[in-house]
Amino acid sequence: xxxxxxxxxxxxxxxxxxxxxxxxxxxxxxxxxxxxxxxxxxxxxxxxxxxxxxxxxxxxxxxxxxxxxxxxxxxxxxxxxxxxxxxxxxxxxxxxxxxxxxxxxxxxxxxxxxxxxxxxxxxxxxxxxxxxxxxxxxxxxxxxxxxxxxxxxxxxxxxxxxxxxxxxxxxxxxxxxxxxxxxxxxxxxxxxxxxxxxxxxxxxxxxxxxxxxxxxxxxxxxxxxxxxxxxxx
Amino acid sequence: xxxxxxxxxxxxxxxxxxxxxxxxxxxxxxxxxxxxxxxxxxxxxxxxxxxxxxxxxxxxxxxxxxxxxxxxxxxxxxxxxxxxxxxxxxxxxxxxxxxxxxxxxxxxxxxxxxxxxxxxxxxxxxxxxxxxxxxxxxxxxxxxxxxxxxxxxxxxxxxxxxxxxxxxxxxxxxxxxxxxxxxxxxxxxxxxxxxxxxxxxxxxxxxxxxxxxxxxxxxxxxxxxxxxxxx
Numbered sequence: 059x060x061x062x063x064x065x066x067x068x069x070x071x072x073x074x075x076x077x078x079x080x081x082x083x084x085x086x087x088x089x090x091x092x093x094x095x096x097x098x099x100x101x102x103x104x105x106x107x108x109x110x111x112x113x114x115x116x117x118x119x120x121x122x123x124x125x126x127x128x129x130x131x132x133x134x135x136x137x138x139x140x141x142x143x144x145x146x147x148x149x150x151x152x153x154x155x156x157x158x159x160x161x162x163x164x165x166x167x168x169x170x171x172x173x174x175x176x177x178x179x180x181x182x183x184x185x186x187x188x189x190x191x192x193x194x195x196x197x198x199x200x201x202x203x204x205x206x207x208x209x210x211x212x213x214x215x216x217x218x219x220x221x222x223x224x225x226x227x228x229x230x231x232x233x234x235x236x237x238x239x240x241x242x243x244x245x246x247x248x249x250x251x252x253x254x255x256x257x258x259x260x261x262x263x264x265x266x267x268x269x270x271x272x273x274x275x276x277x278x279x280x281x282x283x284x285x286x287x288x289x290x291x
Numbered sequence: 292x293x294x295x296x297x298x299x300x301x302x303x304x305x306x307x308x309x310x311x312x313x314x315x316x317x318x319x320x321x322x323x324x325x326x327x328x329x330x331x332x333x334x335x336x337x338x339x340x341x342x343x344x345x346x347x348x349x350x351x352x353x354x355x356x357x358x359x360x361x362x363x364x365x366x367x368x369x370x371x372x373x374x375x376x377x378x379x380x381x382x383x384x385x386x387x388x389x390x391x392x393x394x395x396x397x398x399x400x401x402x403x404x405x406x407x408x409x410x411x412x413x414x415x416x417x418x419x420x421x422x423x424x425x426x427x428x429x430x431x432x433x434x435x436x437x438x439x440x441x442x443x444x445x446x447x448x449x450x451x452x453x454x455x456x457x458x459x460x461x462x463x464x465x466x467x468x469x470x471x472x473x474x475x476x477x478x479x480x481x482x483x484x485x486x487x488x489x490x491x492x493x494x495x496x497x498x499x500x501x502x503x504x505x506x507x508x509x510x511x512x513x514x515x516x517x518x519x520x521x522x
Contacts, residue, residue: 084348084385085371086364115371135431139327141421153423160427165347166389166435173386186393186438189412189469191426222365234382235348236365242386288364290371 060226061272062257063279066096069251073097073216076129078106080172080214080243085115086288088236090253092281093218094118098125106130108172108214110165110239112149114138115290123148123158130159132212134168139290163209164192169242171212176245176274181210217247221270224254225261228275229268237269244274251277300454301502303478303495308522309446311336312476312493313401315521316444321398322351324436326415327370328403329446343379345397347432349388352380369432389432393439400440402433404447404472406462409509411472411484413437413445414464425465437468449477449506456508458482458489479503481520488512493520 063069070093073079079097083089097105098121105127112119112131122128131149138144152158163171164186174182183206187193197208219240221230230252232240244250252270257280304312306329314336317323324345325333334344334355344353346368353368354375362373391397406414415437417428437443450457458475475482480503481493491511494503500513 084369085367087348087367087371088365135429136427137421137423137429139429141418144421153427162427162430164430164434165385165432166393166439169384169386169389184393186435186468188438190434190466192430192434194426232382234363234365235346235350235367237382238348238385241384286364288362288367288371288373 061228061276061278062226063277066092066253066279066281067099069093069277069279070096070100073100073102075102076104077102077215078108080217080247081107081109081119082217082219082238082240082243083116084110084235084238085290086286088220088232088238088240089116089118090218090220091118091284093251093253094122098122098127101125101127103127104129106132108132108212108243111135112137113147120148123152128158130161132161132163132168134163134165136160136162167209169239171209172214172246173242174211175213176242179211181208183208212246214243214247215249217243217250219244219250219252221252221254223256223258223263224252224275224278225258225263225272226278227260228252228270228272228278229263230254230270230272230275231263231267232269241270244270249276250274251279253279253281255283256280299505301479301498301506303449303498304520304522306478307332307335309476309478311522312481312520313444313446316474317342317399322396323399323401324392324397324440326400326402326433326436330401330403331370333401333446345388345391346374347385347388347392347436349383349385350380352377354380389435392432392435395439395441397436397440399442399444400436401444401446402437402467404445404457405464406457406459407445407447407472407475408459408462409484409489411470412462413443413467413472414462415467417465419464428465433467437471442473443471444474444476445472447475447477449479449503456506459508479506482511485512490514491517493518495520
């Protein structure tokens with residue numbers, strides 16, 4: 059078994075128009091920048107992008123917005139914190155103009171929806187969002203005297219994830235807080251593409267320290283270690 | 292929609308001292324999550340104490356901000372600031388992080404607020420002035436934290452920059468969670484949320500209970516032990 063692709067463009071080549079794509083990364087940490095850039099070159103349209111934010115600390119998704127590739131965004135922290143900074147961002151402008159549909163979930167719900175999808179669970183009841191606008195249109199049920207909302211699993215067509223090291227079986231290790239959303243997104247998607255800083259020989263990863271069992275990963279591509287400055291704005 | 296202002300402007304304590312007052316309230320041996328803004332400053336006052344900070348991105352025993360050679364691009368907090376590890380640190384996924392939060396393992400969440408109601412409703416995730424539909428905004432981890440933590444402390448300025456009430460009878464901004472705030476610490480006062488209403492426990496140096504009441508919409512219950520803010 060060998061899931062390694064020689065080029066990143068080859069790894070994203072088959073993504074069709076209308077696909078839903080989960081993109082890992084929490085602001086600047088663990089964001090699969092090279093895959094996002096490859097998607098911009100590839101040009102698929104009418105995409106549903108599932109990621110934490112559409113701009114802050116993730117400037118590369120802006121290119122997808124500017125090129126009109128994004129139809130919908132499923133997010134938990136979509137906008138710049140600063141209203142003035144956000145007012146000029148292509149994503150905010152597109153949302154205000156009604157060109158991109160936005161669905162926002164609380165962070166814990168957002169990622170649990172993908173955990174559920176990856177684990178074969180149709181949905182779950184969470185106390186988060188009760189009494190807020192988040193509960194609109196959702197079933198509410200009381201357990202042990204406390205109200206909960208039904209949230210439905212979210213299964214993306216593709217996931218772009220970033221890992222530190224990976225092997226040809228798709229086994230991956232993350233590094234520090236660059237782990238964040240990557241594991242659950244990678245487990246949820248039908249096709250998970252892992253960009254890894256280094257592809258190592260099978261057997262080189264300590265089996266006790268593999269974070270991501272290879273069964274969840276369909277494609278692996280080596281991108282090297284990019285250095286960047288953490289921060290937003 | 293905004294309730295109209297009070298003319299008087301009071302000199303309160305600095306944001307760092309709001310953070311210090313909150314740090315004084317934290318118990319040793321507790322797990323604490325600090326939100327964005329004033330709450331982040333609390334970390335400056337707990338160095339060396341037996342308190343474990345959780346970063347919602349997926350880290351326990353988060354240390355002070357990293358500088359210079361200590362910066363590791365793969366080690367940030369929820370505000371995207373590079374942070375250091377303390378001994379006993381561990382990393383995990385964001386999903387696991389929120390399992391801890393919803394699961395009730397956070398003793399305290401310190402959160403910023405746009406408004407807090409007298410019933411402890413918290414509004415902090417969506418400022419309608421930005422002009423998005425009511426259900427669209429930066430929720431981030433705030434709703435899970437406000438819902439899941441055993442105790443929620445609101446850290447905030449007492450009034451808006453325009454002098455409007457932020458401590459209100461009923462939130463006019465979209466709420467983060469209902470009836471969750473237990474303690475409100477502002478530049479002017481410390482207030483406890485009780486079944487009977489807001490109890491004014493402490494006032495900033497030089498202020499009276501009447502001063503604080505004049506910039507607070509709901510009627511305050513004055514604690515019999517009212518004192519100067521414990522800094």
